[in-house]
Amino acid sequence: MTVTQYDYKEELNLFMKFLDEEKNKCFGIQMNQETTDCLEFGPFLKHTLNNLGDPFTGKGGHLHTFNYEQKLVHLMSELLNINIEDAWGYYTSGSSISNLQALHFAATILTNNATLITSEDAHNSIIKAAKIVRLKNVIQVKTNQQGEIDVEGFENVLRSIGKTEKLIFFFCSGTVSKGAYDDVQRLLDVIDHVGFQKENYYLHLDAALGGLITPFITNDELILDFRIPQIDSISTSFHKRLGIPVPGSIFIIRKSVLNTIKNIPFIADYSSNDSTIPGSRDGLSPLITYFKLKKYGFEGMVFRTERVIQKANWFAEKLVENGIKKVLNNKYSPCVYFEAPKNEIINEYHLPIYNNKDGIKCTHVFTMEHVSENQLLKFINKITNS
């Protein structure tokens, strides 16, 4: 019998060509699509690298990269200012899963009678996670024009809740629509002032985007990490800022908080504590992510962060110069928000449409590495000539 193999070479070549061209116009998502330097990890595709279970207690019994995953947890712990001995974490397939992991732990500690308090600009994964863990109460606090949790509105919400209620706070470092940073310290002052005790609440920081921005803003103007002692856990994505070929994120929690969870079973099948939501996990990505972060180094990331933020400032100024309305560029954010152009342009540049608070349709651009100044100027030309 002769077996004919399906020949996909030509189709793949065409698809590659399409991707190479289309990439330059992917303006609308908070993702660095400059990943060409990851090609050097290609040879590892000949192995199945499966980080099954907990990277710290898991033993494997198969090929894995637990060692590099641990190093990555340590490296990110240092960047997020927690002692490596005090941190536990693991690599997930994206911050949606990291957020779910956080809410799963929070609801395990405080029960699902706890109330989740987050913002109306919070990522959709948070509300979805609340449904998955069957949380009974969810409150989405209004945001201000910049997209940060409105502090007064937040205080009013807290005043309407009994002081002994269990609360789960999800604040954000780098919101999706406007790249806003919640003023966590001020929100904590309110929590304190209204009279909630730490043992009655859990605080997670969704830093999917900001987790790889704020560590590289060296003037300490944005303190959004474990230096804030009330923060229990943080999620940070790697495909958003670092640029890796497969989406990935890290979830980090204080060990002292994790240790309050007593009933984590041990799984004999793969010799691991069952502390992670997924069983099988991508082992190649932690390897790529670790080496890419090491290669760029701290100074390199500071430079890259400055570059994308300066590009955003520049682009925002250009939009204003060209008469485009509703331009908003939060300080230290690679996100520029503005009035939405015509639909053809929205579609061509893969942009989302937001209903602004005043009813005007808006959109945003993230000035990541693969988005060039030239492309941005072309884009503005298209808007002004349309």
Ligand SMILES: *Cc1c(COP(=O)(O)O)cnc(C)c1O
């Ligand atoms: C992207 C993002 C997420 C979700 O991350 P995925 O990697 O897409 O699952 C969560 N929160 C914020 C603020 C994000 O920007």
